[in-house]
Amino acid sequence: MALYVQKYGGTSVGSVDRIQGVADKVKGFRDAGHDIVVVVSAMSGETNRLIALAKEMQDQPSPREMDVLVSTGEQVTIALLCMALEARGVSARSYTGGQVKILTDDVHMKARIQDIEVERMRADLKQGRVVVVAGFQGVDPDGNITTLGRGGSDTTGVALAAALKADECQIYTDVDGVYTTDPRVVEGAQRMDKITFEEMLEMASLGSKVLQIRSVEFAGKYNVPLRVLHSFQDGPGTLITTEEDDTVEKPVISGIAFNRDEAKLTVLGVPDIPGVASRILGPISRANIEVDMILQNIAADNSTDFTFTVHRNDFAAAQEILQKIKEELGAREIVGNNKIAKVSIVGVGMRSHAGVASKMFDTLAGDNINIQMISTSEIKVSVVIAEKYLELAVRGLHSAFDLDAADTVSE
Template sequence: MARIVKKFGGTSVGDVDRIRNVASRVKKAVDEGHEVVVVVSAMSGTTNQLVDFCRSAAPMHDAREYDTVVAAGEQITIGLLSICLQEMEVPARSFLGWQVPIRTNDVHSAARIEKIETEKLEECLKGGRVAVVAGFQGIADDGRITTLGRGGSDTSAVALAAALKADQCDIYTDVDGVYTTDPRIVPKARKLDKITYEEMLEMASLGAKVLQTRSVAMAMTHGVRTQVLSSFEDLPGTLVVGEDEIVEQEVVSGIAYSRGEAKITVVGLEDRPGQVSHLFAPLADQNINVDMIVQSASEDGTSTDVTFTVPEDDLRKAVKVLSDRKDELKYRDLVYTGDVVKVSVVGVGMRSHAGVASKMFDTLAEKGINIQVISTSEIKVSVIIDAEYTELAVRALHTAYGLDAPTDA
């Protein structure tokens, strides 16, 4: 018997039939003798509708009231799932964030979980019942409803698994696991049986979009074994675990790419101490997240060019911030494009293997792909290239690192 937290997202609970399907999945685990806590999101579309209501009520709205409105979505799903479970003779009861309670700070719409009191949930599980918990929501010290921000249900699930010392946290999604790369681009992509938290963090934040970065970080901190699997097929997914659980480490686990990038080059910036921080401070003030940064001296030696990437959605804002400060920052020109993509090679094994980066550069060079920016960390190498080379680059790298699935002979 194991204790398992299972999380189902909005698509998995999109209508009553799908909620019934979720109930069957839960029943199966209960029949196998497991203790089960289910975390659910709002029915797909519901949250968007509620957010639209708030926006049309007032463009700038009180985050506390916004949270009250949008938290209604999960409230509907937990009741319906409990009803479906009971109809299948699986004893179940629903818990809203405040009923658990899941205590958070008071940063409404982006609250952080501070403490989960587990007494009531333990009592529910000990009574042989399934606990159906609303994801995405909690309660602040003043008794008002908070929400954790978009995708917060993954975080709720992992936090509950940690608090309840669950053996595993299953995150059901519309994909059946984590792949070596995007199967839509590389048909030979393989589903990974296991991946480390660190790799998953790089894959997720680089656009693999399977698990919320925040929930992976939490899983890593608390050592929660997390499985990503399909809510529509009954197959094992990908386990996200600590490095110790992975016996033989692949050098490279996957190739990630992210299209939502934009590149800005500040040309002819006066080369004196502190100038770069003057450049980035106003961007940070505007909450623009600067990712990769490369600085190069210009030919005359008195000025420098700085290239960096920002989320494509923030490009206009970033350009405006810098243009407004042209006189103050003293640069010659601003060159920017949204037509780039970030491609990354990820793997904890590269720590102990030399040559991963150079293989990447060689592979791209062979295909005639120009690398515009490079950034590396312990377990990944990322490059910015022209967007039109995305598929070519990802496919070439996937083959170069031996990730292609064996073809049937």
């Protein structure tokens, strides 16, 4: 039989009834003879409640104490789930991240996993127990509690699966798999049976919220098969693996990702001299603002217009920085636009098919949508457009690349 690591998020364990539903599901796997390690998040809303309590005590609480506080949310869930399993005659044992132990670096609130001790878990599994582990947390070399940042429970699940050499890491969530695009935008969006790590990583980084980027990176690095499943509905979900299946013809494009949280800044009329990009982006980087897409245009008068995008939450701060260094740069003007969106087509099939980008551009032109910026990689083409055209663009591209038809995404 197989060894599965199953991760259940906050909505999956959001109430006593739902925790009991998870216990029923886990019992079904045990009854079938499988070994099970369960990773759980805090109950839905609990982490936010704890953060609010901290803010009532102090405007800027110590990161160390914040980790001590918010890690208690998962501790409640692991105990309740073990109780529910024991009530069903399933032997179970709970562990906090420190008890496992999941060793991390000492960066509080966004720690990274360095090592995992598996001996206690293996001993429990050998004795027929279900192991229930608190996600999102670990301990540093000095024994301090650390947390992995938002979405860290996915990373915990994948890391445990890698350390235990599990047959599969199953991520249970409120959707029944990975779709060709957001079904709320395109009614004909289809669940994919299978997608590669490369494609999933691109889609996660471009706005798909199904999986956290760090967990996909971790799974790809250690070749851990990932499956996204619905917590409350039976079904095959979506399997995320290393390589695409070569036995059938893959669609050129696997999915359409989009992101509304973009903003664009342009530095107009900067002298076109070596180092200008560094002089613009250096202060932005030092302010810990991440830059996404970059475009530089050179005019006949040896000046350049330099455009880049940032997260919309960073728009005001980035604009303020550019205004402060405008004279130093010799720029004519700083302009910004926070009413943009990024739309991307993703698919490993691009490697062996020509004309994908031109088809995308033709489709957008046919809907009278102007492209403001373009970025490409081996398996992705992204464009920046006006936000008001986002849903029109996504629907048009989804249809143009035949993603509405179920048989193009089945394997």
